[in-house]
Amino acid sequence: MKKVKIALLGLGNVGRGVWMILNSNKEEIMKRSGYEVEVAKILVRDISKPRGVEVPLGLLTTDFNDIINDDEIKIIVEVMGGIEPAREYMIAAMDKKKHIVTANKMLLATGGDELFEKADKEGVMFNYEASVAGGIPIINGINESLTANKVERLYGIVNGTTNYILTKMAFDGLDFNDALKEAQEMGYAEADPTSDIEGFDSQYKLAILSSLAFGTKIKIEDVYREGITKIESVDIQYAKEFKKVIKLLAIVKDNDGRLELRVHPTMIPENHPLANVYDSFNAVLIKGNAVGDLMFYGRGAGDLPTGSAVVSDVVSILRSNIEIENLNPVVKNNLWVKEISDISEIDSKYYMRLTVADRPGVLGEISSVVGENNVSLRSVIQKGLDVENENKVTIVLVTHMTKEGNIKSAIEELYKLDAVYKINNFIRMEDFN
């Protein structure tokens, strides 16, 4: 059996998963890769920190030079996260013709170009399956299995924390703050949950997926972003009445060469496969012009699922004949140039919830304003009196397809009406047609 040495940068959650899998599934990995994989070194910041896993202390080092200068180490597994020094270490490793596996979504989404080009230049493999949707092989799916397709659309539930919160709100009737608290207690949400609940995490992932699916460079700021903090239980209740559920979707659509990229809470039909993705599970639905609808579903986070993606990336390097110099990896994000639409240009249906004066003629005033802005209403629901104030009622509007710009103008105009106290929420709807 041939042997190969690898090094881990980082031994947090994902690093621990990688270590555990390399040990418990040693035989599988050997048979499938043709190599016995030895972890020769693990870079950590603090050697004395407890790791929740038994690792021989001799493997741990705080000095990257121990790794970069060891010519026997052929593959670097970067699971430390963050921008620096992860970026610097990977560049240095590629200079030494070491192959790279990384799980670093933030770095890929913001500085992926440099890394792809460096790998191409040095003829080393650069794999990053674990950077999006944990154990779900969506990167490989796009890069290897959709090569015969023009991708038309992609919809993803790529953040487990927010999906857990929305599931709890829908099924257990929790409000946002209680659901968040529960997610934190369960370990699904960080102490500072901003990156998840404000949609930044999904934004990174959509940038990565889109750049691969469309073979083009996507910048983070090309992706419009809204989080789920504005979702109230009452919105979820109304969604149910329309046979919809609310999910934080990452969406990209190719409209004749112009891409619209957006992350926001979205009302989707309750019988759609994405609607049935619960708890912390992730899923990505891709529509290709040949394959039609294709969905990948699984665990988007966690030590072992993410570790599974990392280790499969290692196996894929071993199989691609590591002994050949200059493996000729393909840079996959520079095949096409695409224009990016502004969010105001998108077409969508919308749900709007308003608090208005409870007097005759209000519905008519609202309908007129909405109509004047070229928004056509599909349904209007007026429920009983608000508890807080006897003179106020809630009205829910659902529109037909319209430009987002029209909705924004309508909202501006609605605020000028005396009868409109507040536009509590507006949520985009998607029916996947």
Add this chain to the structure above:
Amino acid sequence: MKKVKIALLGLGNVGRGVWMILNSNKEEIMKRSGYEVEVAKILVRDISKPRGVEVPLGLLTTDFNDIINDDEIKIIVEVMGGIEPAREYMIAAMDKKKHIVTANKMLLATGGDELFEKADKEGVMFNYEASVAGGIPIINGINESLTANKVERLYGIVNGTTNYILTKMAFDGLDFNDALKEAQEMGYAEADPTSDIEGFDSQYKLAILSSLAFGTKIKIEDVYREGITKIESVDIQYAKEFKKVIKLLAIVKDNDGRLELRVHPTMIPENHPLANVYDSFNAVLIKGNAVGDLMFYGRGAGDLPTGSAVVSDVVSILRSNIEIENLNPVVKNNLWVKEISDISEIDSKYYMRLTVADRPGVLGEISSVVGENNVSLRSVIQKGLDVENENKVTIVLVTHMTKEGNIKSAIEELYKLDAVYKINNFIRMEDFN
């Protein structure tokens, strides 16, 4: 741009899809593979047959020698189906160092070993993504993305025809024959639907998937098989009462090195992702010891979805550096040896529907017989009188987990009771724990 010539064997449904994709997505394929792909020859049985697609007549040939002797043709795409002459042609092509892409599930399931070994010996690529579940990249998923896992279980809805029929029975209340007729009118079922409705098609596919997922050789006869012809509307109604749906599942479980392999109608919880796979869609759920639950969902048949898988296989060959001789493909079904369980050894829960005499004490008699055979009942439902005969009633039993052998003995004993007229159906249940 480099150019490569390929040949198609067959121009039926899938062949047409491949032709259409190679033309409509030419630019995508060129950019992603680095090659301009030219179809140099297409083998057909009858040149004058209308094909529903515009193909230059000069490309068509009825003589395989035109293809095998053309050294410029580097890749053979076998989309003719059936055992012979497909097998013979592929062997001959590999002798000439041509790479192979095939969509032939029947041949792979019955004679795959010979083809894998031949490819290994000749150093040619042998790709077969399209052989299972059409456009869903499940072969690539198992072979490339689950390499870090011990696969524990796999559940598949891999036959679109039966899933369409079961969907129509459940949603439109059709009985089996009417649903089958509709499937035939829609083009989802063949004039002779035996291979689909009796589960043979699923059996082939499960054999292929299992041999890859467990790295072992699986023979067709290792897979227990039942079709869906015994499912009546009333069973679907009862399933609903238990919050279950009935699907034709292909199941494999690894019980400490012993595999159980089976295809049969299965009652599954209505909120499980596989329960929400409707119409002719396919899905495969895999449970790996690291990745957890992973599901792939999409179109399991059709010219373009299946063509998408075929063409992605062509691209994958082009990317693996076709100019190198001896590409060293890995035979993936000879890594482990597994034992196969008999169907009588499986553990399951069961649904049973019986027609029994409508008199006091019958339920007690039945419960005793069932209990004597070590089957413990979870619930018993007795509905009103049967319409046909006032002295007969329907009883539905649901058991706890038990060995199938116990159920079979119980059924034998039940038939000895005077009060039991008929055991109308028994259906295995699965709750994915």
